[in-house]
Amino acid sequence: MAVEDGDHFVVNGEKMFIMHGDVAEVGVLFCRVDGRPELSALIFDDTTQGGWQARALKDKLGMRAATSGGIVLKDVRVPKENMMGEPGKGYEYAVATLDRARAVVAAQAVGIGQRALDESVEYAKKRQAFGQPIAKLQAIQWMIADMATRLEAARGLVYRAAQMQDAGEDVSMEASMARLYAAEMAGFCVDRAMQIHAGYGYIGEFSPIEKLYRDHRALELDEGTFEVPQLVIADKVIGR
Numbered sequence: 484m485a486v487e488d489g490d491h492f493v494v495n496g497e498k499m500f501i502m503h504g505d506v507a508e509v510g511v512l513f514c515r516v517d518g519r520p521e522l523s524a525l526i527f528d529d530t531t532q533g534g535w536q537a538r539a540l541k542d543k544l545g546m547r548a549a550t551s552g553g554i555v556l557k558d559v560r561v562p563k564e565n566m567m568g569e570p571g572k573g574y575e576y577a578v579a580t581l582d583r584a585r586a587v588v589a590a591q592a593v594g595i596g597q598r599a600l601d602e603s604v605e606y607a608k609k610r611q612a613f614g615q616p617i618a619k620l621q622a623i624q625w626m627i628a629d630m631a632t633r634l635e636a637a638r639g640l641v642y643r644a645a646q647m648q649d650a651g652e653d654v655s656m657e658a659s660m661a662r663l664y665a666a667e668m669a670g671f672c673v674d675r676a677m678q679i680h681a682g683y684g685y686i687g688e689f690s691p692i693e694k695l696y697r698d699h700r701a702l703e704l705d706e707g708t709f710e711v712p713q714l715v716i717a718d719k720v721i722g723r
């Protein structure tokens with residue numbers, strides 16, 4: 484909540500789960516101003532103020548190459564000129580950002596799925612069981628075929644959403660579909676990769692599959708949980 488005070492806003496509140504929130508020196512905050520119901524967006528560029536209390540969140544399951552933070556704001560002062568865009572348009576800006584972010588999360592999922600497949604193919608050719616590489620076993624081949632097929636389908640959805648975005652079209656449904664399908668695909672591929680690597684997949688010392696297994700789960704949570712794109716798709720399909 485921001486309250487006007489001369490040529491500044493005074494902001495109080497708390498935000499959990501912010502990628503790099505513990506180290507960021509600049510940020511955009513969506514908040515209400517003077518109790519009005521609509522959201523506005525403020526740019527923070529002075530995080531040295533005493534009322535800005537940021538901390539790193541500990542023991543994150545995956546995605547550990549990036550930190551996540553929580554921020555508490557106590558009487559933090561923001562110049563009025565730091566209002567991003569027009570007052571009261573914050574929700575529109577947030578939704579527009581999320582549409583773009585969904586396609587990005589979907590692309591991340593394709594990356595995780597591709598790595599899982601690549602690692603699996605390489606390992607299956609190398610790993611010998613009962614005198615032959617496990618890649619010669621049909622059970623392993625089926626898993627690889629299923630992974631490759633779903634990966635290709637997900638990649639197609641991501642490219643389509645990205646092309647539409649580049650053309651300036653409304654991508655809320657296509658980006659949501661790409662995000663849903665690709666994140667599920669990543670979970671499937673990582674799970675199959677774990678099966679192919681078996682014991683060597685479960686232990687991080689031996690393969691990256693353990694890391695991919697932890698990382699992929701965030702794809703169903705961040706940038707809005709899975710349920711949000713489902714709502715977006717249902718709204719478009721049903722035509723509400």
Ligand SMILES: Cc1cc2nc3c(=O)[nH]c(=O)nc-3n(C[C@H](O)[C@H](O)[C@H](O)COP(=O)(O)OP(=O)(O)OC[C@H]3O[C@@H](n4cnc5c(N)ncnc54)[C@H](O)[C@@H]3O)c2cc1C
Nearest residue numbers: 499500501502503546551701704705706707708709710711
């Ligand atoms: C690794 C990671 C990084 C993140 N980074 C950021 C970031 O940089 N910036 C940021 O702003 N957030 C970030 N988030 C937060 C993330 O966007 C939220 O966790 C997510 O939006 C859900 O909010 P919540 O955790 O409060 O769950 P809740 O809102 O408490 O939801 C709990 C459950 O209820 C369901 N639910 C809630 N409301 C509805 C509804 N109306 N209809 C149907 N189901 C519903 C949810 O889908 C979920 O299953 C991050 C999260 C993670 C895990």
